[in-house]
Amino acid sequence: MFFGDNKLVQEQFYKEISDAIVNLDKERAIELAKRAIIENMNLLEVIEKGYGDGIRRIGDLWEEGDFFLPELMLGGTIMQESMDILLPELKRSGENINLGTVVIATIEGDIHSIGKTIVGTMLSANGFEVYDLGADVPAEKIVNTAIEKNADVIGVSALLTTTMFGQKKIVDILEEKGIRSKFKVIIGGAPVTKSWTEECQADGFASSAVEAVKLVKKLLNK
Amino acid sequence: MFTEWLKDASKIILFDGGMGSEIFKRGIEPGKLPDMLNIENPELIYEIHKTYYDVGADMCQSNTFGASFLNLQRYKIENQITEINARALENIRKARPPNRLIVGDIGPSGEFRPPVGKATSDQWVSSFEKQASVLEKGVDLWHIETMSDIEEMLAAIEAIRNLSKKPIISSMTYKKTKRGFFTIMGDSLEKCVRAQENAKVDVVGANCTLGSEEMVELVLELTNLTDKPISAKPNAGQPRIDNDKRAHYDQPVKDFVADIKRIIALGAKVVGGCCGTSPETIREIRKVIDSL
Structure with a gap:
């Protein structure tokens, strides 16, 4: 056919x-x-x-x-x-223009990886270069990988109210290193809300994989 | 004593309330395994148990929710399994007044079976046996709780039965769907109840995930499904994360207690609270039970 x-x-x-x-x-x-x-x-x-x-x-x-x-x-x-x-x-086929590089992970202490994996897959499918570091990843490692891969976006997932503080840690480390402005930081996971995003001083949050793709595109003006 | 309580038609058994939220309330930073506090801050764990006993709980559970072998392995501290569980026993033993009971708390391993994870039933059984063998010497009964997979629940029951003759309360955690109550693994309330009955547990229960209002509905269904005694430990509504980085449960204590009253009226034998409930909640439930 x-x-x-x-x-x-x-x-x-x-x-x-x-x-x-x-x-x-x-x-x-x-x-x-x-x-x-x-x-x-x-x-x-x-x-x-x-x-x-x-x-x-x-x-x-x-x-x-x-x-x-x-x-x-x-x-x-x-x-x-x-x-x-x-x-x-x-x-x-060259059809895939790299729209940007994303480092994505579930934060240390948290083993929930499903939502994060789907977000990673959808971002890849939409033309982003995605480095999925898996689950239970220390904040330092996420930041170091983002630096190494020259990422545009860092995506951090947390499903537990006890681990979501790691999301803020990412921003804190970037601030400490004086490189906050080099990355867009997005967060996700069931307990994440708009007010938590503001508290973290993250650049945005998404409650589904489709929204996450839209968010990344918007943040990078794609 | 627990078996006598079960036989006593007039007795409603009061369990304790949340442990994690009490720990955080006392200024401990979230993010670490609360079970480690049995060693690092035994006074704090003792004090929480004591408060629950003081406000009238008939029984409290050891701070061992996460202290199974597989779960400790995820934190790379599985070599401390004996010490964590033994110290947990010491902390609760010190706090327990006469004529009250110590419940050995067993939580999920954190490892799922395929296709979600790689855990096998044999691994689960062996993991829970390692934990339960330490707790067996100090507990009066068991509470296996917050299980979202009936297969893991059965593995935990098998592990305990392999080394203990003490009563078991088995509490699954359910989410409410349009088609009724299911575990996140997709097992219906009825399927779980049958499996728990076949495994000959002493009390069939539910805890966590659901707030008290939804738990009323669930208990109603449970009473239609089983003749076993029923246990219910709901959450205090749904959590909200505030700027102080803590999970807050905004449901007023009186609303929670009103739901518990309905749960008791439906026929539940064991009641208590899960996330977001506090000694204040248990104190108020005590008053309700005493007034019955």
């Missing part, structure tokens, strides 16, 4: 991808990623309208109480594996 410019067929293809993610059908999701490359489709659109849509629907199903942690996690893994196929291809 050749897709060409047939919008209808394209939309159908995106929906198939989105459904594969929601149905947690890994084989199908990966097969569709490979087909998107063979068919020479616009991979950014494939990621955003197909895989991104699927992961957003999973997020909605979680909110609604139809999906739970295992589904959320599986969906994230399938998304990641599909991205592992699509992102190198995007880079090869």
